[in-house]
Amino acid sequence: MKVRYGRNAQRTGAVVVATCAAVLLAGCGAEEKPKASDKPAATSSAPSKSADAPPSATAEEPTEPIAILRGQEGFEVAVTSATRDAGGFLTVKGALKNTSDQGRAVPDMRGVETEVLKHGKSLGGATLVDAIGKKRYYVLRDTDGRPLTTTGLGILAAGDAIDVFMQFPAPPPATTDVSLQLPTFEPATLKLS
Numbered sequence: 001m002k003v004r005y006g007r008n009a010q011r012t013g014a015v016v017v018a019t020c021a022a023v024l025l026a027g028c029g030a031e032e033k034p035k036a037s038d039k040p041a042a043t044s045s046a047p048s049k050s051a052d053a054p055p056s057a058t059a060e061e062p063t064e065p066i067a068i069l070r071g072q073e074g075f076e077v078a079v080t081s082a083t084r085d086a087g088g089f090l091t092v093k094g095a096l097k098n099t100s101d102q103g104r105a106v107p108d109m110r111g112v113e114t115e116v117l118k119h120g121k122s123l124g125g126a127t128l129v130d131a132i133g134k135k136r137y138y139v140l141r142d143t144d145g146r147p148l149t150t151t152g153l154g155i156l157a158a159g160d161a162i163d164v165f166m167q168f169p170a171p172p173p174a175t176t177d178v179s180l181q182l183p184t185f186e187p188a189t190l191k192l193s
Contacts, residue, residue, distance in 0.1 A: 065094065067188035069180065071107055074100030075156075077164065077182065082190040089140070090128070090170040090192065092180065096153070097161035106153040107184045115145035123149040126166045129179040129187075137168045137178075 065078035079094040098104055110116050111125025116139075124147030128137040140148040148167040156162065171178060171192070181187045 069185040071185040092166045095161045098156035103157040121153040122151040125183040
């Protein structure tokens with residue numbers, strides 16, 4: 001059975017579809033802007049955690065370094081955690097700091113692997129050495145060859161620091177100490193948790 005609609009029914013249907021589409025599009029792009037009266041009064045001078053902060057930046061995360069790697073021209077990496085996760089990875093977090101009295105370009109720590117080099121300045125040359133197990137662990141890479149580390153490193157002003165991370169395959173549970181090595185930096189021993 002065929003149902004036929006007249007010209008007016010077709011026009012009415014087209015208008016309804018167009019109106020619905022316009023309403024949906026307007027609703028998708030519209031964001032409610034907060035009013036000045038909606039802002040909460042400041043009760044503390046301590047900085048609040050932004051909603052855009054990465055989920056890894058939690059209050060329980062240690063801030064005291066567990067190891068410090070010293071590099072050339074006043075650069076150092078203060079490692080604050082080296083944590084295994086359930087997925088079989090080990091994530092090392094810390095801060096890269098320019099301790100010198102002038103702004104400097106971050107040293108090249110990418111290593112020599114072609115796949116890592118083509119993705120810009122990073123900590124892609126970092127390795128973990130398990131002396132007891134006689135193994136070296138390299139920074140993990142994604143399917144496009146990008147290292148799973150902080151990337152886009154440029155110039156750091158005097159005294160400035162940036163948060164950094166590196167992700168490795170986790171050594172066996174029996175391994176409790178590894179040496180973290182970065183190109184142009186002195187190695188440091190990490191206790192794994």
